Amino acid sequence: MKFWPIGRGAIWTDGIYRSAAFQTILPPNSLSCTSDQGDMEGVLSVSSYHTDGVHVCFADGRVRFVSNTIDAGDNTAPSVALPRAGLQGAANPGSPSPYGVWGAMGTRAAKERLEIPERDVMEPQQDISKLEKQEIMSQPLQTWAAADGNTTWKGWQIDLQSESFVILLTESEDVQRVSLADLKSADAYRAVQHHLQEMLDARKRLRSQLESGVELLEQKKFTEFARDYVVGGNLDAKSMGAFIAPQRGLIIHAFESSLRQLADPNAPGINLTDNAEGDAPSVRIDLNRINRAVPNLQLKYIDGRWKLSP
Numbered sequence: 001m002k003f004w005p006i007g008r009g010a011i012w013t014d015g016i017y018r019s020a021a022f023q024t025i026l027p028p029n030s031l032s033c034t035s036d037q038g039d040m041e042g043v044l045s046v047s048s049y050h051t052d053g054v055h056v057c058f059a060d061g062r063v064r065f066v067s068n069t070i071d072a073g074d075n076t077a078p079s080v081a082l083p084r085a086g087l088q089g090a091a092n093p094g095s096p097s098p099y100g101v102w103g104a105m106g107t108r109a110a111k112e113r114l115e116i117p118e119r120d121v122m123e124p125q126q127d128i129s130k131l132e133k134q135e136i137m138s139q140p141l142q143t144w145a146a147a148d149g150n151t152t153w154k155g156w157q158i159d160l161q162s163e164s165f166v167i168l169l170t171e172s173e174d175v176q177r178v179s180l181a182d183l184k185s186a187d188a189y190r191a192v193q194h195h196l197q198e199m200l201d202a203r204k205r206l207r208s209q210l211e212s213g214v215e216l217l218e219q220k221k222f223t224e225f226a227r228d229y230v231v232g233g234n235l236d237a238k239s240m241g242a243f244i245a246p247q248r249g250l251i252i253h254a255f256e257s258s259l260r261q262l263a264d265p266n267a268p269g270i271n272l273t274d275n276a277e278g279d280a281p282s283v284r285i286d287l288n289r290i291n292r293a294v295p296n297l298q299l300k301y302i303d304g305r306w307k308l309s310p
Contacts, residue, residue, distance in 0.1 A: 024072075053068050157194055161177060209305065229308055
C-alpha cells in the first residue's frame with residue numbers, strides 16, 4: 001500500500017474501499033486518480049483481488065465478470081458534465097461515451113438525458129458560505145501533521161464528518177477532508193476533542209444567547225444584534241442591522257419558540273444536528289421546523305456563538 005503525500009488523501013487501489021462508488025473511465029484494477037480535495041473526490045477505479053478483472057453487479061441484479069482488457073476507449077477524453085462557470089472542456093449530457101464499452105456500462109456518459117431544462121438544474125448547495133469562511137479564518141491558523149511524521153500542512157478545523165474525516169479550511173479557502181487515520185495520533189485526538197467540546201459548549205450557551213438576542217431585538221438594537229447574531233454581521237453591522245430590522249418580529253418569535261422548546265420537558269426538543277455529511281459547522285438548528293414563518297433560516301454555532309445563516 002502506498003500513500004500519496006498528505007493533501008492527496010486517497011490510497012492506491014488495492015481492493016480496500018475508501019469510497020462507495022467508482023467511475024467507468026479507467027479500466028478495472030487501474031490505479032485511482034486522487035485529488036487534492038480529499039478522499040471523496042478524484043476518479044476512482046473499480047478494483048478487486050482478482051488478477052484479471054472484477055465482478056460487477058448491474059442495476060437489474062445480474063452479476064458479470066469484467067476483464068481488465070475491456071475496451072475502455074480514450075481515458076484522456078473529457079467526461080460529461082453540466083455546463084457551468086469555471087468548467088472548461090466537458091462533454092455535454094447525451095454525448096456518446098468516449099470510454100468504449102466500459103464507459104458505456106456506467107452512468108456518466110451512457111447517453112443519459114435530462115427531462116428538465118438545464119436552467120432548472122441547480123448547483124450543489126454549499127454548506128459553508130464565504131462569510132462563514134471569513135469568520136473561521138479569523139481564528140488562529142492550525143498546523144496538522146501526517147501519521148508518517150514527515151509531512152505537515154496548515155488549515156482551520158471546520159468539524160468532523162461521520163467521525164472519520166476532519167474537515168479543514170485551507171489557506172487557499174478550499175474545503176478539504178482528511179481521514180483521521182492519516183493524521184498523527186495527537187492531531188487526530190485534537191480534532192475529536194475540538195468537535196466534542198464544540199458540541200458541549202453549543203448546548204450550554206444556547207439558552208443564554210437566545211435570551212440575549214431577544215433582548216437586543218426588543219430594544220431595537222439592530223446593529224448590535226447583527227454583529228453578534230448574524231454570520232458576517234461584524235463586517236458591516238450597520239447595513240446588516242438595517243436588513244434585520246424588518247424581520248424583527250419573526251426572529252423574536254422564532255427565538256422565543258426555541259426557548260419554549262428548551263423549557264418544556266414534554267416537547268420534542270430542539271435537535272442539534274451533528275455533521276453526518278457536508279462541509280458546514282456541525283451544530284445547527286433549523287428554525288423553520290420550530291416556526292414555519294421563518295423560511296430557510298438556521299442557527300449555526302460558529303466559534304462560540306449561535307448565528308443566523310440562510
